[in-house]
Amino acid sequence: MGPTIRDIAKAANVSTAAVSYVINDKPGVSEETRLKIQRIMREMNYRPNPQARGLAAKRTGMLGLMIPDITDPFYVNVVRGVEAESNQLGYTLTLCTTHGDAERERNVAGTLTSNWVDGVIMMAYKLSPSELEKLSKHKVPIVVIDNPEVAGLIPSIMVNNTALGRTATAYLVEMGHTRIGFIHGVEGSNSSAARYEGYVQALKSHGLEPDPDLVERGDFSYEHGLAAAHRLLSLPNRPTAIFAANDQMAFGVMNAATELGLSVPEDISVIGVDDIEAAALVVPGLTTMRQPTWEIGACAVQILERLINPPEDSQDSKDAQSADASKSSVIQRVFEAELVVRGSCAPPTI
Amino acid sequence: MGPTIRDIAKAANVSTAAVSYVINDKPGVSEETRLKIQRIMREMNYRPNPQARGLAAKRTGMLGLMIPDITDPFYVNVVRGVEAESNQLGYTLTLCTTHGDAERERNVAGTLTSNWVDGVIMMAYKLSPSELEKLSKHKVPIVVIDNPEVAGLIPSIMVNNTALGRTATAYLVEMGHTRIGFIHGVEGSNSSAARYEGYVQALKSHGLEPDPDLVERGDFSYEHGLAAAHRLLSLPNRPTAIFAANDQMAFGVMNAATELGLSVPEDISVIGVDDIEAAALVVPGLTTMRQPTWEIGACAVQILERLINPPEDSQDSKDAQSADASKSSVIQRVFEAELVVRGSCAPPTI
DNA sequence: ACTTCTTTCTTAATCGGTTAAGTTCTTTCT
DNA sequence: AGAAAGAACTTAACCGATTAAGAAAGAAGT
Numbered sequence: 001m002g003p004t005i006r007d008i009a010k011a012a013n014v015s016t017a018a019v020s021y022v023i024n025d026k027p028g029v030s031e032e033t034r035l036k037i038q039r040i041m042r043e044m045n046y047r048p049n050p051q052a053r054g055l056a057a058k059r060t061g062m063l064g065l066m067i068p069d070i071t072d073p074f075y076v077n078v079v080r081g082v083e084a085e086s087n088q089l090g091y092t093l094t095l096c097t098t099h100g101d102a103e104r105e106r107n108v109a110g111t112l113t114s115n116w117v118d119g120v121i122m123m124a125y126k127l128s129p130s131e132l133e134k135l136s137k138h139k140v141p142i143v144v145i146d147n148p149e150v151a152g153l154i155p156s157i158m159v160n161n162t163a164l165g166r167t168a169t170a171y172l173v174e175m176g177h178t179r180i181g182f183i184h185g186v187e188g189s190n191s192s193a194a195r196y197e198g199y200v201q202a203l204k205s206h207g208l209e210p211d212p213d214l215v216e217r218g219d220f221s222y223e224h225g226l227a228a229a230h231r232l233l234s235l236p237n238r239p240t241a242i243f244a245a246n247d248q249m250a251f252g253v254m255n256a257a258t259e260l261g262l263s264v265p266e267d268i269s270v271i272g273v274d275d276i277e278a279a280a281l282v283v284p285g286l287t288t289m290r291q292p293t294w295e296i297g298a299c300a301v302q303i304l305e306r307l308i309n310p311p312e313d314s315q316d317s318k319d320a321q322s323a324d325a326s327k328s329s330v331i332q333r334v335f336e337a338e339l340v341v342r343g344s345c346a347p348p349t350i
Numbered sequence: 351m352g353p354t355i356r357d358i359a360k361a362a363n364v365s366t367a368a369v370s371y372v373i374n375d376k377p378g379v380s381e382e383t384r385l386k387i388q389r390i391m392r393e394m395n396y397r398p399n400p401q402a403r404g405l406a407a408k409r410t411g412m413l414g415l416m417i418p419d420i421t422d423p424f425y426v427n428v429v430r431g432v433e434a435e436s437n438q439l440g441y442t443l444t445l446c447t448t449h450g451d452a453e454r455e456r457n458v459a460g461t462l463t464s465n466w467v468d469g470v471i472m473m474a475y476k477l478s479p480s481e482l483e484k485l486s487k488h489k490v491p492i493v494v495i496d497n498p499e500v501a502g503l504i505p506s507i508m509v510n511n512t513a514l515g516r517t518a519t520a521y522l523v524e525m526g527h528t529r530i531g532f533i534h535g536v537e538g539s540n541s542s543a544a545r546y547e548g549y550v551q552a553l554k555s556h557g558l559e560p561d562p563d564l565v566e567r568g569d570f571s572y573e574h575g576l577a578a579a580h581r582l583l584s585l586p587n588r589p590t591a592i593f594a595a596n597d598q599m600a601f602g603v604m605n606a607a608t609e610l611g612l613s614v615p616e617d618i619s620v621i622g623v624d625d626i627e628a629a630a631l632v633v634p635g636l637t638t639m640r641q642p643t644w645e646i647g648a649c650a651v652q653i654l655e656r657l658i659n660p661p662e663d664s665q666d667s668k669d670a671q672s673a674d675a676s677k678s679s680v681i682q683r684v685f686e687a688e689l690v691v692r693g694s695c696a697p698p699t700i
Numbered sequence: 701a702c703t704t705c706t707t708t709c710t711t712a713a714t715c716g717g718t719t720a721a722g723t724t725c726t727t728t729c730t
Numbered sequence: 731a732g733a734a735a736g737a738a739c740t741t742a743a744c745c746g747a748t749t750a751a752g753a754a755a756g757a758a759g760t
Contacts, residue, residue: 001489002464004746015710020748030708047464051410052746054401055715062444070429071627076420083420083447092461094412095445097433111442114352114397139351222631251631258633277421278628281572281601283608354716365740370718380738402716405745 003044012040023048054116063091063304064112064120068100073247073276074293075123078145081297082121089305091118102126113140119304121145121297129153141307143300143331148190155307155331157300161191164289164337165198165243166205168271171287171339172241173206176347177269179214181232181239183249186219192245195273199243214239218249225252233260233268240268240348247272247279247288254286254344265346275340285342292335303331353394362390373398404466413441413654414462414470418450423597423626424643425473428495431647432471439655441468452476463490469654471495471647479503491657493650498540505657505681507650511541514639514687515548515593516555518621521637521689522591523556526697527619529564531582531589533599536569542595545623549593564589568599575602583610583618590698591619597626597638604636604694615696625690635692642685653681 005023009016014033021029022037029037040046054060063086067075079095086093094117098104105126112120119141124132129150136142136154143155151158172180182199185192200210216232218224225244229252232239244250250272257268264270264284272279275290355373359366364383371379372387379387390396404410413436417425429445436443444467448454455476462470469491474482479500486492486504493505501508522530532549535542550560566582568574575594579602582589594600600622607618614620614634622629625640 005748006746016747017711017749018709021709024748026749028708033708045464047461049405049746050466051401051404052715053748055399055405055717056746056748058715058748060401070426070433076426080420080447093445095443111397114395116400248631255631255633276628277626278631281598281605281628282632283605355718356716366717367719367741368739371739374718376719378738383738399716402745403718405747406716406718408718408745 003046005046005048008037008041008044008046011044012037059118059308060116061091062094062117063301064094064096064117066096066098066105066108066112066120066122066124068098068123068125070095070097074274074291077293078123078297078300081294081299082301083297084294085298085301089301091301098124098126100125106131109135113138113142115140118308119143121300121304123147141304143303143307145296145300146191148194151332152330155303157296157303157333157335159191159291159296159335159337161194161337162198162201164273164291165195166202167198167337167339168195168243168273168289169199169202170206172243172269172271172345173202173208175241175269175345177239177241178208178348179211179237179239179241181214181216181229181242183225183228183232183242183244183253184215184217185245185249187217189220189245192220195243195245218245218252220246220248222248222252225249226256227252229253229256230260233257233262238268240350241345242268242270244270244272247274247276247286250286250288250344251278251282254282265344266349269345269348271345273337279340279342284344287342287345288340289337290340291337296335299333299335303333307331353396355396355398358387358391358394358396361394362387409468409658410466411441412444412467413651414444414446414467416446416448416455416458416462416470416472416474418448418473418475420445420447424624424641427643428473428647428650431644431649432651433647434644435648435651439651441651448474448476450475456481459485463488463492465490468658469493471650471654473497491654493653493657495646495650496541498544501682502680505653507646507653507683507685509541509641509646509685509687511544511687512548512551514623514641515545516552517548517687517689518545518593518623518639519549519552520556522593522619522621522695523552523558525591525619525695527589527591528558528698529561529587529589529591531564531566531579531592533575533578533582533592533594533603534565534567535595535599537567539570539595542570545593545595568595568602570596570598572598572602575599576606577602579603579606580610583607583612589618590700591621591695594620594622597622597624597629597636600636600638600694601628601632604632615694616699619695619698621695623687629690629692634694637692637695638690639687640690641687646685649683649685653683657681 005016005019008019018029019037022034065082083093096108098108105124113135121143123145132150133153144150145157148158182196203210216228218228233256242253244253250270253270254264257264262268272286272288275288279286279288355366355369358369368379369387372384415432433443446458448458455474463485471493473495482500483503494500495507498508532546553560566578568578592603594603600620603620604614607614612618622636622638625638629636629638
C-alpha cells in the first residue's frame with residue numbers, strides 16, 4: 001500500500017489537516033511548510049486515496065458515461081470527445097455499456113445516479129422520459145445526449161436530424177435526382193424518424209412528391225441495408241439515388257448495386273450518415289453526413305461541469321430553493337451535421 | 351442523498367453491522383431478520399456507497415482498463431470482452447485511454463495502480479518493461495495484453511503473431527502464389543515484427559526464398575498501405591499477393607490496385623489482419639486474420655479475478671512470503687488467430 | 701500595555717461503510 | 731443441572747481523507 005496522509009504528516013512533522021490543505025491548494029499554510037510538504041509528497045510518491053476523498057468531500061472526480069454499444073462508431077466518437085474534455089477538467093471516466101437492454105439501462109442508471117460519480121452522461125434509449133426525469137431529481141446531475149423526448153426536461157444535447165435529412169436530400173435533388181429512396185433505421189428510432197422528416201421536407205420544398213414506394217425500413221445493419229436496397233433497385237422504376245439512415249446500410253446499398261450489376265455513382269448515387277471509418281476506405285468513397293460527435297461529447301462534459309460547480313453568481317440559491325432556477329431553463333444544445341462529399345454521388349444518367 | 355446504512359439499521363431496528371452482513375451475504379443473521387432488512391433496503395431504495403465500501407473493505411469492485419486508442423477496432427473489441435466478463439463477475443470498469451503517449455501512459459498507470467481499483471488491465475506500449483515491472487510490485491494486480499517484452503515477468507496475454515503470419519502466408523502459398531509482398535506496421539511494433547517473422551518462416555518452409563524487394567514498411571494507416579502498395583504493384587516483377595499487417599493497410603492495397611487498373615482478387619490477392627467491420631462490408635470482402643479479441647478481454651478479467659481473489663489452496667502464503675509463488679510461474683496465455691476467408695484472395699492468374 | 705486581528709497551524713468530528721471482539725440467549729452435551 | 735457450544739446480534743474501532751472550530755504566537759491598533 002502507498003503512504004497515507006498520516007504518513008506524510010508524520011514525515012513532514014505537521015498535522016494531516018495541513019497536508020490536506022496543501023493537497024487541495026487551500027490557504028492557511030505558510031509557503032515554507034507548503035513547499036516542504038510538497039517535497040515529501042513527491043519523495044514518498046504519495047497519491048491521495050480517491051475513495052476517502054470522495055467519502056469526506058462528497059465528490060469523487062469521476063464522471064459516469066452510459067452508452068448502448070461500444071462498437072458503434074457514433075458512440076465511440078462521442079466517447080472520445082467526452083474523454084478529452086474530462087481529462088482537461090480533471091475528471092476520470094467510468095464507462096458503462098448497456099447493449100440497448102432496458103433492464104441494464106435501468107440498472108446502470110440507478111447505480112450511477114444514486115452514488116459515487118459527480119455527474120452522468122447518458123445515451124439512453126430504452127428508459128422512458130418519466131424514468132429519466134425521476135433519475136434527474138437525484139443529487140447527481142445528468143446530461144442526456146440525443147434523446148429528443150426529454151429535451152426541455154433534462155439538460156440535453158441533440159443533433160438536428162431533421163436538418164441533416166434535409167441537407168442530404170437537398171444535395172441529391174440539386175444534383176438532379178428526382179427519384180430518391182430512403183432507408184429507415186430500426187423501428188422506433190427517433191433519429192431515423194427525424195431524418196425521414198427532413199427527407200420529406202426537402203423533397204416538398206423542391207416541388208417533388210414523396211413516393212412511399214421508395215421508402216424502406218432497415219434496422220441500421222448492413223444486412224438490412226442490403227436487403228432493402230435489393231428491393232428498391234428491383235423496382236420497375238427504380239430510384240437513381242438512395243439516402244440510407246446510416247453508413248452501414250449505405251454500404252449495403254453499394255454492395256446490392258454491385259450485385260445487381262449497377263455501378264456507383266453512375267447508375268445509383270448513395271449517401272449515408274455517420275462517416276464511419278470504412279466510408280473513406282472504399283472506392284468510391286461514401287458521401288455521408290458527419291455528426292460533430294467529438295464536439296457533442298466535449299460539450300456534454302462542459303455542461304455537466306457547470307451543473308456540478310454552478311457559477312458563483314447564483315448566491316441566493318439557498319433561499320430560492322433552486323425551484324425557479326430549474327424551472328426557468330433547462331440547458332439544451334443542438335448540433336448540426338455536416339455533408340462530407342466523397343465519390344458515391346453523381347448526377348443521374350437516366 | 352440516498353439513505354445510508356444507518357438509516358436502514360434504524361428502520362429495521364437493528365445495528366449497522368447486521369445490515370452490512372446482509373448486504374454482503376455473510377452469516378450471523380437469522381433468516382427472518384435478513385428478509386426484513388432486505389425488504390427495507392428495497393423499500394428505501396438503498397444502495398451502498400462504493401466509496402465507503404472501498405475505504406473500509408479495501409476493495410472497490412472496479413477494474414481499470416488502459417488502452418491506447420478507443421477508435422482502433424482491435425482494442426474496442428478487447429474492451430467488449432473485458433466489459434462482458436467484468437459484468438459477469440460484478441466489477442465496474444474504468445476506462446482510460448492514453449493515445450499512445452508515454453507521459454499519459456505513465457500517469458494513468460500510476461494513478462490506477464497506486465489506489466482505488468482492484469486490478470488493472472494494461473495495453474501499454476510506451477512503458478518500458480522495467481517500469482511495468484515496478485508497477486506490478488504494487489498491491490494492485492496487473493494483467494498486460496499483447497506486450498511480449500514483459501511476458502514471463504508480469505501476467506500476460508498474447509496473440510501468437512508469428513503463427514498468425516505463418517497461417518496467412520501459407521494460405522497464399524498453398525493457393526499457388528510465389529511472389530508475396532508484405533507490408534509492415536509502424537516501426538518498432540512487436541506484433542508487426544512477429545507477423546513478418548511468420549511470413550518468412552512460411553515462405554522458407556515451402557521452399558520459397560523471401561525477396562526483400564517485396565517487403566515495405568507502412569505504419570498501420572490506410573494512407574501508408576496505399577503508398578506501399580503503389581510501390582509494390584509498380585515493380586517490374588510485381589507480387590501476385592500482398593499480406594498487410596493490418597486491415598486498414600489492406601484496404602490501401604485494394605484501392606491502390608483499383609487505381610492501377612488491377613482487380614482483386616484476379617490480378618492481386620490481398621490479406622489483412624484484424625477483421626475490422628469494413629472487411630465484411632466491401633466487395634470483394636477482405637480475407638483477413640481474426641484475433642480472438644473478445645476472448646482475450648474476457649480472459650484478462652478472469653486472470654485478474656484470480657489474482658485479486660487467489661484460490662483457497664495457497665494457505666501458507668503468509669509464511670512463504672509468496673516469493674517462490676511469484677517466481678514459480680507468472681501466468682501467461684497465448685491466443686491463436688483465425689483465418690477468415692472472404693473474396694480478396696484467389697490463385698494467381700499469371 | 702492591553703486588546704484585537706491575522707496568520708499558521710492542530711484537534712477532532714465526520715463521511716458510510718466493514719469487521720473483530722464482545723454480549724445475550726438458546727441449545728446441546730455429559 | 732451445570733458447562734460448553736452455537737446462533738444472532740451489538741459495540742465500537744477503523745479505513746483515509748476533509749473541514750469546522752479552536753489554539754498559539756506574532757503584528758497592529760489605540
